[in-house]
Amino acid sequence: MQDFRYAIRMLFKHPGSTALAMLILALGIGGTTAVFSVADKALLNPIPGRDIKRLISVSEVNVRSGFHWNVSPPLFHELASHTNLLESLTYYGQVSPEKKIQVNEKTVKLRGAKVAPNFFGFLRIHPLAGRTFLPDEGGEASRVIILSHGLWQQQFGGAPDLIGKAIKLDGDAYTVVGIMPSNVQFPFGRGESQFWIPHIFPAEELTRAWDPEDGTWQVLGRLRQGVALRELQTVLDTVAARWQKELHQPNQRWKFEVYRWRGISPTLEKTLWSLQAMVGALLVIASANVGNLLLSRAFSRRGEFGVRMAVGAGRLRIARQLLVESLSLAGVAAALGVFFSWGGIIALDQFYLSELPRINVIGVDWRVLGATCLVSVTAGVFFGIAPAWLAARVNVNESLKETAQQHSGGFLQRLFHDGLVVVQVSFAVVLLAGAGMMIHSVVKLLRVDPGLNPKGLYSVQYDPNQVTTVKSDLDAAMRSGLSLKDARTEAARRQVRLWVNWQGLILEQLRAIPGIEAAAVKAEPGGGYGCQVEGQNDLVQLDRGVVSVRMGDYFRTVGVPLIAGRLLTKEDGVPGEQTVVVNERLASECWPGQNPLGKKLRPPSPPPGAGFETERVVVGVVKNIKDYWREAEARPVFYEPFERLAPEGETGLFFNIGNYIFRSRLDPAVLREPLMRLGHEMSPSVELWFFNSIEADLYRSTAPRRVMMWLLITMGGLGLLMSALGVYAVMAYAVARRTREIGIRIALGAGRGQVRNLFLRHGVRLIVNGMLLGIVVAITAGQYMESLLFGVTPTDPWAFSGIVLILAVAAGVACWLPARRAANVDPMVALRYE
DSSP, X not given: OHHHHHHHHHHHHSHHHXXXXXXXXXXXXHHHHHHHHHHIIIIIOSSXXXXXXXXXXXXXXXXXXXXXXXXXXXXXXXXXXXXTTEEEEEEEEEOOSOEEEEETTEEEEEOOEEEOTTHHHHHTOOOSEEOOOOTTOOSTTOOEEEEOHHHHHHHHTTOTTOTTOEEEETTEEEEEXXXXXXXXXXXXXXTTOSEEEEOOOOHHHHHSOOOGGGOOBEEXXXXXXXXXXXXXXXXXXXXXXXHHHHHOOTXXXXXXXXXXXXXXXXHHHHHHHHHHHHHHHHXXXXXXXXXXXXXXXXXXXXXXXXXXXXXXXXXXHHHHHHHHHHHHXXXXXXXXXXXXXXXXXXXXXXXXXXXXXXXXXXXXXXXXXXXXXXXXXXXXXXXXXXXXXXXXXXXXXXXXXXXXXXXXXXXXXXXXXXXXXXXXXXXXXXXXXXXXHHHHHXXXXXXXXXXXXXXXXXXXXXXXXXXXXXXXXXXXXXXXXXXXXXXXXXXXXXXXXHHHHHHHHHHHHHHHSTTEEEEEEOOOOEEEEXXXXXXXXXXXXXEEEEEOXXXXXXHHHHTOOEEEEOOOOGGGGSTTXXXXXXXXXXXXXXXXXXXXXXXXXXXXXXXXXXXXXXXXXXXXXXXXXXXXXXXXXXXXXXXXXXXXXXXXXXXXXXGTTTEEEEEESSOHHHHHHXXXXXXXXXXXXXXXXXXXXXXXXXXXXXXXXXXXXXXXXXXXXHHHHHHHHXXXXXXXXXXXXXXXXXXXXXXXXXXXXXXXXXXXXXXXXXXXXXXXXXXXXXXXXXXXXXGGOSSOOTTOHXXXXXXXXXXXXXXHHHHHHHHHHHHTOOHHHHHTXX
C-alpha cells in the first residue's frame, strides 16, 4: 500500500506527461479491445455454441459462367439422406416480394425469411419471448410467425402480450409464437430479417427431377465429428455427374460445391483483420511512447535512487516501487480503455456491422475485459522492467555525485531509447502506408467512368405483382402434357403480355411529370447465355440487356457514349429485326483487334419461342455501363429492343417490366410525391417500390472503402502524432542530459550550427532507420490488403512518396526543435549546471 501511495504521488508530480501517457495507452488498449470484440464474435465465433469449424454450406455452380446458385429442393433432399456424413441440416430463403403487415389500421412493408422448422435449433438461438417453430409447422394449415426485436418494438410498442395473438400478413392471419433478441439479424441482416415464417418442402418438390433454375434456397449443415469436407464433396461430385446426364442440356455443365461456412463476406473479414492489425500497430506505438517516458523518468531519478539506497533501501525494493508505478499507470489507462472500447464498438457497428447478419451479441463482455486487463498488465510489466533494471544497476557513489543533466547514459540505455523511436516510426509508416493506399484507391474509384452520365439520373421501380396477375394451375398444365418448366414458362409469358400493355402507359405518364426530361425502361442484363460468336469455336458466356427504343430510348436517356456504329432506333424495335448493340467488354473479348460491326452471334439450339431463332447482327458499340456499383467488373453484354421481344412474351422481360429510368434536374424530394401518385393513378394497388438516384447509388457503393480510408487516416494521424512526440521526447531528453557537454563544446569554439547538426544527425538517423524498416513491413502487409484496394498495388509509389514527405516533415520538426534549443544554450549557464 505504501508503494501504491508513493506511486500515485509520483504520477501526480508530472500531471501533463502522466495524463498524456494514460491517454495514449488508453487509446491503444481501447481500440485493440473494440476491434478484437468485433472480430471474436463476427469472425472467430459467428454462431453461438461449439464446433463452429464443422459448419458447411453448399451451392450449385454453373461451370461455364462460374455463377453460384443456391440449392434446389431435390439437392437438399439428397443431402438430407447422407446422415452418415451430416449431423444436421437446415435451409432458409428470402420472402419475396415484400409483405404487408396490418398494424392499427396502418400498413407497413416488411422483408423477412422463410426458414426450416429446425432453423433456430440448428443455430442454437433462443427467443427473447415465446418459442421457436415446431417440427410440423410450415404448411398451409399452420400459419405461425416469429418477429424480430426491432419490429416488435417499433410497430407493436414492445407489447408483452403479443405472443399467441394473430397479425395480418398480406391479408393472411399468422399467429405470433416468438420474439427474437435484438442481436438476431440472421440470415439477411438488419432490415431484411424482420420476421421469420416456417417452410416445409412438399413431397413433390423434393422428389421431382432436378432443375438448376430451382436453386433458391441457402443450406447450412453440420458435419459429423471426424468427417472431412472432402468426403462430402466426393459424394456431391458423384450426384452432380449423375444428374448432369439426366438434365439433357449438353451446352450447360453444373457441379455442386461444399465449403466451410463463415457467416461473413471475405472482404469484411479481411477488413476486420486489417483493422485489428492497424489498431495493434497503434498500441505498439503507444506502448513504445509510454515506455520511453518511463525510462526517461527513471534516468532523471538516478539521484533519488542513490539517496534511497544510501539510507538502506535495497535494489529489489526500488525495482518493486517502479513496477508498482508503471502498473498503476497501466491500470488507470486500462479503465479508460474500457470506455474507449465501448465507443469503438459503437462506431464499428455504425460503420461496418449495421447490415451484418448477426447472431451473437457484439459488446465488451467479461472475456474482452479479461483480455484488456491482460494487455494492460503486460504493458505495465514491460514498462516497469527497463526502469527497474536501470535502478538495479545504479552505482550509489556515482549517482550522488552527478545530476540528471550530467548523466549521458550507457550504450544499452541509449540503444533502448533509440530502438523504441525506430519501432514507433516504423509502425507509423505502416499506418500511413495503409491510409495512403486507401486514399489513392478511393480517388481512383471515384474517377471510374460509369459509362453513363449519372447527374440527374434516377431509377424507379413499381411493384409488378400488384397490377395484374395471371393465375396458373401448374398441376393442371403438367397433366395436359407440359413439363413443369414449360408450364412455368407459358405462365410467365402470359404475365409479360399483360404487362406490356401497361409499359407504354407508365412511360407516357412519367414523361408527363413536370421536370422529367426523358424516361425509358431500365435495362437489366440477364446472365448465363452460352452463345455462338462469329469467329469463335467455343461457346461464349454473354449477358443480355433488354432496352426500350420506341417507348423511350434507353441509351439516350442514360447518356451512354457511342464508341462505334450507331445506337438502336425505333426501326430496330420492329419484330423480325435482329440488330443488337454490344458493350466494349463484349467487343474486346469476342473480337479482339477486329471491327465488331457486322459481326454475328447466336445461341445454339434455341428453344421455340425464346426469341433467339435467328442470328443477331452487331450495329453499334457502347461503353460498359455501371449504374449501381463503381467496382463492378464489366461483363460482356449485348442489348436488344424490348419492343420486338414483347409480342413473343419473352420471359426474360419479366425482370424489366417494373423498372424505369428517367432524367430530371429536380430534387428527389420534389419528385417522390408525383411518382407515388402516378402509381396509384394507374391502379390503386400499384405502389412505388424503389426510387433511387443513380449518382447517389454510385457514390454510396464506395462507402466501405471511404469509411476504411477515414479510419486509416485517423489511426495514421494518431500514429504520426505519437511517433513525432516520441522523437521529440528522445531528442529533448538527449539535449537535457547533455547540457554541460553542449556548454563545453561551445566554450571551446564549436559553432551553434555544428551543435544543432550534431543532434539533427542523430534524429535523422533514427527516422531513416524507422522508415526503411516500416516500408519493408508495409509492403509485406500490403500483400494481405491487396484485395481491399482498387487499382492500387501494395508498392504504390504515390502512397509511399506521400509517407516519406509527411513523416519527414513531422519528424524533422520534432528533431529540429530540440536541436535548435541545444544550439541556443548559453555556455556560462550550462557550465554552472551542478
